[in-house]
Amino acid sequence: MHFRRFVAFSAALVTVLAGWPAPASAADPLRGMTLEEKVGQLFVTYVYGAGASSTEAADVAANQAALGVDTGAAAVARYHLGGVIYFSWSRNLGTPAQIAELSNGLQRAASVPLLISTDQEGGVVNRIGAPLAVSPGNMAVGATFDPLQASRVARVSGTELRALGINMVDAPVVDVNTNPRNTADGPRAFGDRTAQVALFGAAAAGGYRLAGIGAQAKHFPGLGDTTVNTDNGVAVTNESRAEILATHVPPFQAAIAAGVPSIMTAHIVAPSLDPSGRPASLSKPIVTGLLRDRLHFDGVVVTDALDAAALADLTTEQIVLQALDAGVDQLLMPRDLPAAYQAVLDAVRAGTLSEARIDRSVRRILRMKQDLGLWQHRYVPAPVVGTPAALATMAGAAAGSITALRTGAPLPLRSGSVLVTGWGVSTTQTLTTALTARGLAATRLYTGSPSDAVIAQAVAASATVDATVVTTSNAWSDATQQRLVAALLATGRPVVVASVGGPYDIAYFPSAPVYLATYGYQPPSLTALADVLTGAAPARGRLPVTIRTPDGATVLFPFGAGVHSG
Template structure:
């Protein structure tokens, strides 16, 4: 076992492990390698910290080098400051497994440096829920925004944060505080609360406070805002052509509000904003944006973390340009570098050559260590998905459903109902909730559209689901073909409500903003007339309905 670098204050025992708090000045007892390790957040493969399958062992070796077959070994060898969980890295099988993995990784970190590990995931709610049932599943940000009650953002965040903390997850990469000004936004959409700056700021601050009340750290994202882009930076380069004044007036205020509320961490986006930095580098690598705007103008002295460095948006940059550029820009944490050994080596070489100073490294490590408080361990087995937690999420979902047009509603007892359209799981779950026939079409071919039209003719009413139809002409063709039958058609947008602009003649249109179980249950109740639809549009549908609208 490696020496403990830090003075540990034993406070209590959780799950048989001591609680530790950092005392004194830890930096004076850390090597440079241990410092730069704190700046790296990586994924690891496997359900366990110390015992993994052959496939996961091979994946870890490919990621971290020969002989590093487990997450615990990766944490110890590279003195990692953080680990991020994903389903595809096989970290999220079930709550007991997640809690055990978290405790195992924390044991490795404490044995190595005595510094607790940051364990994170993306649990925004809605379409970005890394962990599903039996956790209480939160509606997404736009659904919460549709309640027009910021208390729902607080309540959802507190429930979600409490459950994450029970699993040993110390940070959630949420809330999204982008202002969704572009209806064709491929990065945010329903992940954003609204297209109104004040609305986003109010709900973002409420969510921040809810997570904090649960004892979980947050990452407000994506600075300086991804609301005006049509490209998801995971897939390519996002550029905003908005002026500096537009960005400062529309997209920056939610971050200012979050900072004033005490945000501990902000994620830097890979968006290119020429009006903020004419060199054309992404914000995550831009000193004018990170240091000049975020730190100096907005006064933020918390942790700045990059968006995933594996993202396609950085594909034209070398690892050295990305790693050194981000730190020079003012970033503290490097999330998911393409190579962990490479990132560590680049940082060490940059200090040795004078391209980065150790003093600059110390600035970042001090910020990171300030966020690592309390016991790193959790009680096993964890308690999640309590009736009270599930009820909270159900009540929020029920308040989000928004009816814009209601000609064919409510569905009547005895009607023969067809559910068709986008989403294999969505159509299955909605058909089950309605006691309806189901015909999944996805992005339909002409043949499938013809089948749906024929099926609609055999039913009293058809419910057709859509998701971001503006990006999928075949969904639009399906809805238009169904409307042309003259039969009662109910269009339900389970993505953004902007879909209505693609078929403005639809006489019945409901915005659900998501397709998670609480939302499907609430939607079914509205369609059948068992519940009202109190939600209001948190965005404007140009030429059709204003912000705040709902059918009378």
């Protein structure tokens, strides 16, 4: 008897020393938690400041306006937050050392270890750049047609985030990009085929798991068919229930099978799944009926950002209570955190929301935190990121992604003068620098979405060089970019069109003799593009999507297309 008591005491002591008060019962980890502490676990929000206790006037003012406290640490303590999400605009993301210390400071303020997250998808959605090794993005990885690349890239990215104290990544996107005019996904998706996305999404989820970081498959039940980004407005899919289940849901099933601990719901309206017209994040038929009951997912379900324009017609109280009624566990970025937190407390105290319902979600959240080892390893030492091996992994994925859809003269650009023009301030500069480093006399003229005067300037500059490389991004929705490319092609001078977003722009440039798709503008992709342009490396990528004429009637380039060089 005395020995058993000693063992129990020792186990409790070890838990306390790990930084977390030992639960009174292994069968009920919630015992001893107050209602306020449990409700706090449901919320993930942003805080302002480079440090947990920043006294910068701008940080204090912003925290007071949004959260009613001075510092991030105070917000964690007051609301017993389940998680914090980092952004540059909230002044969280600077150097690796600063980010790691911010994470440690916030964790010190938490009685329950925090989930600390950010949207580090790679490609067009990437929160932290160099010196980290940055992923070229999902569609670029999909263009390699090698799912092992998805696993390797995710493992490197997850490992580096974990070194910064970021223990949750808001990735991978497993939407199937069936609509070329999709402004929510595009190159954020692995492709437009269900099987491809399922395979690569599961591989990425496995890579994050190997890195010891929590992953979040998103955006359930799939944003691939919409044209509207729910951050900006209401997105509706008119696909049938059978179409959604056959096309968009299987990648989430694959991610679940791969052990993904969390799934993010979308704000998309899918009448065939819920005739009420509620957004998926607030829909019981979608969250509980489909995700929980049909797919048997018992991990953490988190909403997409609740300050999205798609939910603008609802009050904060309506949003959070409807989400919890739908079966959601965590509420991401409510537009008024104090009001949202109080609304849940009031609903429980009034009896309109049971504490047992709150407990179900909190148990899932605590289980995920335990599985991530946060009670034992919530703090991080000085981070080491951007190692040669990590950088090589990202470079290898990018090198395998560059896709040539039309090729010929003036490639390869081995000598002479080159004008780099078109979309992207840093994109055009990075590419110009890369071409210069490869021995070309490269000059730059950034145009963005150009006026007629800027187009005329680019045309005049192209007459003074041996070849022009023009970059585009979503030119299918930007008539000014289309006019720029048309004007350059009309000169009869050598022109290479390189898309640095989705590859669909080529449908608007039928006369372009040379067209390369990079799927993103992160440095690894632009370095790989420069290698292909100069003949230092072959174009090995293949299209992970189908490209049709603008009216959708005719296939221009089928899934898997690509002119392989070298």
